[in-house]
């Protein structure tokens with residue numbers, strides 16, 4: 001779709017309406033410092049263009065219904081995609097940030113490392129099917145998040161060791177050429193941080209914008225580990241775009257475990273979903289007592305992540321010990337991060353926290369032991385409630401944000 005180029009004033013208005021979700025003209029004038037006349041004129045134009053809509057509230061004060069301004073969901077849609085090591089999630093996200101349709105393609109055959117879920121040409125046909133279904137005229141763009149090293153300046157996936165077919169790929173220009181819309185790519189963790197800031201618990205930190213710190217860190221733990229850091233409302237990427245590779249921070253001394261990056265003793269060698277399972281299976285094989293999990297492995301040859309979670313909740317000695325060691329290692333790295341960045345909030349997400357949310361209290365206790373006490377003052381620590389949707393919405397937000405950036 002052809003997008004209009006807006007003036008800085010209009011962009012400022014769009015941003016505030018977007019981040020507040022519902023705001024009156026009067027509050028908008030106050031928040032922007034613009035005159036009421038300027039606000040009224042710009043809003044009329046933006047409503048005419050379909051960017052903003054007027055909504056009525058049910059709260060009536062003396063019979064008058066104040067009119068609120070909100071992002072118009074029908075303005076257009078974005079295709080949000082998250083390319084992970086075990087699954088690729090994609091969805092149609094409307095302009096207000098609601099997911100209209102989503103699908104997830106899972107590596108059911110556990111194709112190993114690197115996994116082969118969908119190669120790039122297969123991904124293209126999935127995107128084409130979605131674009132065809134919803135129509136090119138309302139497509140605002142495509143936002144991609146991927147588990148790997150991304151150079152945001154060149155919009156290239158530099159290194160993607162976990163998934164076959166995405167290494168050294170100029171993904172944005174390839175998709176842009178095919179679909180004739182803006183395409184943006186970044187790491188999954190940064191996209192999840194964006195999703196959290198706009199639609200998760202982080203949303204609160206943006207309201208009202210004048211006192212919002214815009215500081216948020218999203219740690220994703222699944223088949224890999226990474227952090228998305230937002231400072232002053234902006235994603236922090238580092239000079240070449242590779243900041244946030246928390247998975248390759250060393251967590252263990254002495255032991256020499258080779259990581260997928262080629263170095264030794266990185267936290268990713270111990271605390272990803274498959275590594276935790278490997279560690280637990282190893283411990284169970286050595287365990288001589290009775291364990292339901294051990295019996296399950298002997299009978300069916302395998303255990304699932306659900307089995308592992310159930311075993312911990314039932315107090316299985318080996319499982320409890322294994323998770324204890326996992327949390328200890330993870331907390332070392334998280335404490336290093338907290339001591340370095342002193343974030344306002346540390347949001348935890350990804351498959352590990354979706355699957356094993358019970359680790360949070362133990363992790364909190366470990367952080368209290370390991371962090372400098374003042375670094376934890378007032379920190380908002382919690383597990384993201386957005387789950388898979390956060391990755392899809394966050395990837396799409398890369399495009400939506402360009403409306404005011």
Ligand SMILES: [Zn+2]
Nearest residue numbers: 248259261266
């Ligand atoms: Zn590494």
